[in-house]
Amino acid sequence: MSTVQSDDRGPVVPMLECSGITMSFGGIPVLKGITFALEPGTVTALAGENGAGKSTLMKIASGQYRPDDGQVQVRGQHLPSGNAQAAYSLGVAIVPQELASIPEMMVYENLFIGRELKNGIGILDRRAMIQAAKGYLEEFGLETDPKSRMKTLPVGVRQIIEIIKATHRGARVLLLDEPTSAIAEREVARLAGIVRSLRDQGVAILFTTHKMEEIRAMADRVVVLRDGKLVSDTPLAAITDDGIVTAMIGRELDQLFPERPDAGTQSVLEVDSLVIAPGAEPVSFTVKSGEILGLAGLVGAGRTELIECIYGIRKPVSGTVRVSGTTLKPGAPLSSIARNLAIVPEDRKGAGAVLSMSVLDNATLPRIAAFSKFGVLNGRQRRDAVGTIMKSMRLKSNGLDQHLDNLSGGNQQKVVFGRWLTGPVDALLLDEPTRGVDVGARSEIYRIITELSSAGMAVVMASSDMPEILSLSHRAFVMRDLGVVGELDRAQLDSPTVQDTIFRLASGQNAAPVKDTMP
Amino acid sequence: MNTTIDVLPALQRRDWKELASGFLIRHIMVVVMLLIVAFFAYRSARFATPDNLTNILIAAAPFALIALGQTLVILTGGIDLSVGSVMAASAMAAAWTATNAGDSPMLPLVAAVVTGLLAGSINGLIVSKFEVPPFITTLGMLTLASGIAYVIGNGAPINGLPASFGSFANTQILGLTLPVILMIIAILVLAFVMKRTNYGLRVYAIGGNRLAAEIAGVRSRNILFSVYAISGVLAGLSGLMLASRVITGAPNLGQGYELDAIAAVVIGGASLMGGRGTVWGTAIGLLLIQTINNGLDLLLVPAYWQNVIKGVIIVAAVGVDVWAARRGRR
Numbered sequence A: 001m002s003t004v005q006s007d008d009r010g011p012v013v014p015m016l017e018c019s020g021i022t023m024s025f026g027g028i029p030v031l032k033g034i035t036f037a038l039e040p041g042t043v044t045a046l047a048g049e050n051g052a053g054k055s056t057l058m059k060i061a062s063g064q065y066r067p068d069d070g071q072v073q074v075r076g077q078h079l080p081s082g083n084a085q086a087a088y089s090l091g092v093a094i095v096p097q098e099l100a101s102i103p104e105m106m107v108y109e110n111l112f113i114g115r116e117l118k119n120g121i122g123i124l125d126r127r128a129m130i131q132a133a134k135g136y137l138e139e140f141g142l143e144t145d146p147k148s149r150m151k152t153l154p155v156g157v158r159q160i161i162e163i164i165k166a167t168h169r170g171a172r173v174l175l176l177d178e179p180t181s182a183i184a185e186r187e188v189a190r191l192a193g194i195v196r197s198l199r200d201q202g203v204a205i206l207f208t209t210h211k212m213e214e215i216r217a218m219a220d221r222v223v224v225l226r227d228g229k230l231v232s233d234t235p236l237a238a239i240t241d242d243g244i245v246t247a248m249i250g251r252e253l254d255q256l257f258p259e260r261p262d263a264g265t266q267s268v269l270e271v272d273s274l275v276i277a278p279g280a281e282p283v284s285f286t287v288k289s290g291e292i293l294g295l296a297g298l299v300g301a302g303r304t305e306l307i308e309c310i311y312g313i314r315k316p317v318s319g320t321v322r323v324s325g326t327t328l329k330p331g332a333p334l335s336s337i338a339r340n341l342a343i344v345p346e347d348r349k350g351a352g353a354v355l356s357m358s359v360l361d362n363a364t365l366p367r368i369a370a371f372s373k374f375g376v377l378n379g380r381q382r383r384d385a386v387g388t389i390m391k392s393m394r395l396k397s398n399g400l401d402q403h404l405d406n407l408s409g410g411n412q413q414k415v416v417f418g419r420w421l422t423g424p425v426d427a428l429l430l431d432e433p434t435r436g437v438d439v440g441a442r443s444e445i446y447r448i449i450t451e452l453s454s455a456g457m458a459v460v461m462a463s464s465d466m467p468e469i470l471s472l473s474h475r476a477f478v479m480r481d482l483g484v485v486g487e488l489d490r491a492q493l494d495s496p497t498v499q500d501t502i503f504r505l506a507s508g509q510n511a512a513p514v515k516d517t518m519p
Numbered sequence B: 001m002n003t004t005i006d007v008l009p010a011l012q013r014r015d016w017k018e019l020a021s022g023f024l025i026r027h028i029m030v031v032v033m034l035l036i037v038a039f040f041a042y043r044s045a046r047f048a049t050p051d052n053l054t055n056i057l058i059a060a061a062p063f064a065l066i067a068l069g070q071t072l073v074i075l076t077g078g079i080d081l082s083v084g085s086v087m088a089a090s091a092m093a094a095a096w097t098a099t100n101a102g103d104s105p106m107l108p109l110v111a112a113v114v115t116g117l118l119a120g121s122i123n124g125l126i127v128s129k130f131e132v133p134p135f136i137t138t139l140g141m142l143t144l145a146s147g148i149a150y151v152i153g154n155g156a157p158i159n160g161l162p163a164s165f166g167s168f169a170n171t172q173i174l175g176l177t178l179p180v181i182l183m184i185i186a187i188l189v190l191a192f193v194m195k196r197t198n199y200g201l202r203v204y205a206i207g208g209n210r211l212a213a214e215i216a217g218v219r220s221r222n223i224l225f226s227v228y229a230i231s232g233v234l235a236g237l238s239g240l241m242l243a244s245r246v247i248t249g250a251p252n253l254g255q256g257y258e259l260d261a262i263a264a265v266v267i268g269g270a271s272l273m274g275g276r277g278t279v280w281g282t283a284i285g286l287l288l289i290q291t292i293n294n295g296l297d298l299l300l301v302p303a304y305w306q307n308v309i310k311g312v313i314i315v316a317a318v319g320v321d322v323w324a325a326r327r328g329r330r
Helices: A054-061 A084-089 A107-112 A126-139 A155-167 A185-200 A212-218 A241-249 A252-256 A303-311 A333-338 A348-352 A359-371 A379-392 A409-422 A439-454 A466-472 A490-494 A498-507 B016-026 B028-043 B050-075 B083-100 B106-129 B134-152 B163-170 B178-196 B198-208 B210-215 B220-246 B257-267 B279-298 B303-329
Strands: A016-025 A028-038 A043-047 A069-074 A092-095 A173-176 A204-209 A221-226 A229-235 A267-275 A283-288 A292-297 A318-323 A341-344 A427-431 A458-462 A475-480 A483-488
Touching (some): A016 A054, A028 A054, A028 A069, A028 A204, A043 A054, A043 A185, A043 A241, A054 A173, A054 A204, A084 A092, A092 A155, A107 A126, A107 A155, A126 A155, A155 A173, A155 A185, A185 A204, A185 A212, A212 A241, A221 A241, A229 A241, A267 A303, A267 A458, A292 A303, A292 A439, A303 A318, A303 A427, A333 A341, A341 A409, A348 A409, A359 A379, A359 A409, A359 B198, A409 A439, A427 A439, A439 A466, A458 A466, A466 A498, A475 A490, A475 A498, A483 A498, B028 B279, B028 B303, B050 B083, B050 B178, B050 B198, B050 B220, B050 B257, B050 B279, B083 B134, B083 B163, B083 B220, B083 B257, B106 B134, B106 B220, B163 B178, B163 B220, B178 B198, B178 B220, B178 B279, B198 B210, B198 B220, B210 B220, B257 B279, B257 B303, B279 B303
Parallel strands (some): A043 A221, A092 A173, A173 A204, A292 A458, A292 A475, A427 A458
Antiparallel strands (some): A016 A028, A016 A069, A267 A318, A475 A483
């Protein structure tokens, strides 16, 4: 594919063309010879599961990463490898998943940062900038005051402002990385409108997602990556939803997820009328030994909050948690650890690991008392214990003294997991256990989760990754508004309409045939 | 150790040259120190003598204790600006006790330690319990403790102290004065504590990532409180030693010492963001500053110029460290 007829402007060269892009991180191939092109005035969805290589491809296309092999051309011009500045001046803009706006500055300051308007004597012309910013915002249907602080705005609005920032500087290729992962439903609709209007102005847009509805709502064409390979590149009209899902998940699904043995019968984790926040519905459930309970729901539904309340990072309004019959002290992680409760938090860098410390020290921390006598650490004992566990985790590191900030996301996550396993764990709380983890390590983490549960642990796993919920859990809850709105058993999780059912429950369109746990 | 070796080709092809340069880069401050020592030894015949080494150690001792306390505080990501004033308040409290409680060395010691502990505990409480930023909290304590020091002496130094008051600084054991011995013990003990105990590991953990440490069961408030309390006690002891050397309680004693202590910690490779740094590093930083002071004195460099040179060397030393760290990471 090279040139197409477009309106009456004659043949056009592709806005962006990637050919034979290959890249690996730490020996693990992430992209294997990707070739595709973006035409002007089109919207292309880059679909694929977490870890398929979408974000890496975006970063290469925008010049942030240098590919191991292959090249990128922008409007027929060669993009020097790994040169973000060159990509920018050629008109390629990226709006990353984690927004790069400056929260303490005002909207118009963010819009004009780096190319501020100045008056004749070189002083900032704030009035002109505010005026211009107002125009841009209105053009995109925002009534936001240009003088409001960035941090006071919802994420969805900040994202649109980032898009404005990119396009009003003349970007002709717009790359949106997971633009909907953190925004509310009605903001998705507004984003779709903006994407369409930019397309009509001739901008080539590429966005990543793993949600079917968004592909349907926004894209003209869909490119599917699986495991670093381009497995499908078709106009949207020529492929069915099932076709896309099959391309995304493929036969890999069976290999990615290990067999799941039946759950035990002994109650291990008992949550009784736990109220997460004032006004929320109380949550009660029991997890048996060897059982994996999935928690599904949209961002902000309360999955993380529930897990934090159970563990004690957050103090619940009321209610109790028991592990193996013993009631935990609310809001006290130390008491939870003493009762053999373990957690792998959502935010690995912020809450999971101390990146400035070594593997050994990180792995010592939760069970520090077991490795010491009168407060003095037993070096040999902890080195042996941690070494054994990390070997069983198949940790890739330069020894136990390597600092965590030099490890890949997947290996950091293995440390955050493994540090609990030097002692007994009765119940394990997982919050997005594979976020930011590459495919190779992901299947290993699934293996670890399944092995731990079959060894008798009770597991609660919150995840936004649908295949993870469907293929790992014995039972799943759907959460909305800090409460549980639906429960799905094994048979329901295996039914072909389950994704639709979960989506309806999570978004509040209650019409699905599920047994409701609410009275 | 049975962990798998990662696929980093550069690390597998280690040769002698890389090992040697890696070693140099990791111990760059020792190299800088040796260069400075060599320079002074070359320029002054009196520099490299046992007597002069003793002088350097004696001068370093009062700084050593507060720099060690400062190391713990900085490792948690905090800072203690109050140590200089706490030294003065403790010295005045000790001197006042000595004039009013007869000729016993024990009571002034208790007075100094209690004053330091009290000031440090107040810092610790405000930082850990009320979560006031350490910079603000200890800036307040700097002013407060300095005020207390003047209040105790009614605005004047306390003179005419009993001879026993001088015993802290001037007693010699095995040819070394008490403060030097205390400095050596304090360095050894704290190096052990930070490297080999639960407490040390927890201090590093909350400095590296407080939330992650709390989730892993560290009671971060207790640890935070303790580092300020320890810093206070060490400042109290250090104030007493300084006053004892001249057998006078001076309310302006220790003024500005907090900055030299912070400089020593930072030269030693600690990050002001917390989580990185070592007791050995601080010891090197401390000796570096004292060696420069001593060497410049011997070369008869005027005092004001000494400050200019010292300022340049502090920034240059840390600059070299940052450069080496960046190279070492590559």
